[in-house]
Amino acid sequence: MVRITRGNVAAKRRKKDLKLARGYSRLNSRSSIMAKEQIVQSLNFAYIGRRLKKRTFRRVWVYRINTATRSRENIYSIFIGCLRDINIFLNRKLLSFIAFTDFVAFNLLERESRKSNIFQRRLFQF
Secondary structure (H helix, E strand, O other): OOOOOOOOOHHHHHHHHHHOOOOHHHHHHOOOHHHHHHHHHHHHHHHHHHHHHHHHHHHHHHHHHHHHHOOOOOOOOHHHHHHHHHHOOOOOOHHHHHHHHHHHHHHHHHHHHHOOOOHHHHEEEH
């Protein structure tokens, strides 16, 4: 009987893992077992980092809109509620860009938001 070499699929898998683990330190880049564990951990951290990035950007956008509205003697939550009430659906990224770059356009949006019923009710509370 002719002998056959085995494990070409497993060898390809290990080779792929070691290629992904290139640049890791010590055994994490040389040992297939350690490399596999490190790859799983790294991919998990990358996934978490992408979620955190979205969260922090949204927080920055909210801060920018809030400072722009407070400088015009309004509050962020009231401003967003008023915009929704008068059917202006702009996302926070776009609103923060307008607040940061185009003062005239943001002033126009803020003036329009003051025409909302929510803003009128807020005035009567104080």
